[in-house]
Amino acid sequence: MRGALIAVGVIVMGYAVLGAATDLDLKPGGVVLFLAAVLVAHDAVLLPVTIACGALLARFAPRWARPSMQAAGITSLAVGFVALPLVLGYGRSGDNPSVLPLAYGRGLALILAMTWTAALVSAARARSRTAERRADRDSR
Secondary structure, three states, rough: HHHHHHHHHHHHHHHHHHHOOOOOOOOOOHHHHHHHHHHHHHHHHHHHHHHHHHHHHHOOHHHHHHHHHHHHHHHHHHHHHHHHHHHOOOOOEEEEEEOOOOOOOHHHHHHHHHHHHHHHHHHHHHHHHHHHHHHHHHHH
């Protein structure tokens, strides 16, 4: 499976590089600037915030809930980081309603609600399994 995922990733990246290399309107300086900004945003903002949130969840969440809560927290941060410019409406213009036409705030809230609902269900199942093992161990 890992090999198949690597192969698909290499093919997709090759397609992207080939498309960029054959685009006559491509401005390499702009591409390099964009990639540098993404790298800085990831390493200076997203990564430290993710580590801090994971550490807080590890400290305060019960042991049985930690994996679910950390997965939901990381997912929420990643989705929020990507969706924030859309939610704030960067790029929206009054004279062109087709630019950013959706209710991105509502969509983000829905995704976050589904993510945390799944995490809570998973944590509840983990707690139930932990309680069953404890009861089974105590009955022996």
